[in-house]
Amino acid sequence: MKIQVSFLAAAGLFFSACNKTDVVPAVVPVITSTQSLTVNFSNTKSFAFFSFKDSAIVANSDSATTKWDIGLRYTSFILNSNASGPGNAGVSMQDGIYSSLNTAPAAGYAVDTTSSNLAIKDGSWYDYNPTTHAFVPKAGKVFFFRTADGAHYVKMQLLSVDYLPFVGQVPLQLVYKFQYSYQPNGTKNF
Secondary structure: OHHHHHHHHHHHHHHHHHHOOOOOOOOOOOEEEEEEEEEEOOOOOOOEEEEOOOOEEEOHHHOOOOOOOEEEEOOEEEEOEOOOOOOEOEEEEEEOOHHHOOEOOOOOOEOOOEOOEOOOOOOOOEEEEOOOOEEEEOOOEEEEEEOOOOOOEEEEEEEEEEEOOOOOOOOOEEEEEEEEEEEOOOOOEO
């Protein structure tokens, strides 16, 4: 009788364990996108602000919020951090092939410390051709961003920078084309 009771108790435990529904966490895929961002060809006009999470341009009226991650104007990048915004954005530029760099650095993210000491130095990401006046993104430069919320990571590379058609001697706007991968789950893996 003891053996039967033990057997029935063990069988009950076994079958009740089998009836539980195991919850498998949902896998959130990395968001990959290619975007174009039109920016002012002037060091005195407004920045164009961009949110990686929303894959969208952010209005200038939201410049004092954490709704944006990076800002561009002419050849200047700003980050939503310290001197440039209230966020916790940072950047680490790496040398390598975009498709081969699949983990964001754990540390070493630069921030905008003052308006003249930006994390992304002018000229660090492009070569300028004085004959054609072209800004050509340097090959093998990959940006890793920590977003303004301080909780997500982005891998980005610039594909091209072109002038919008213009009349006269000075262009009015540039178009930056870039591809990026945004990690929505907060890890550094792409």
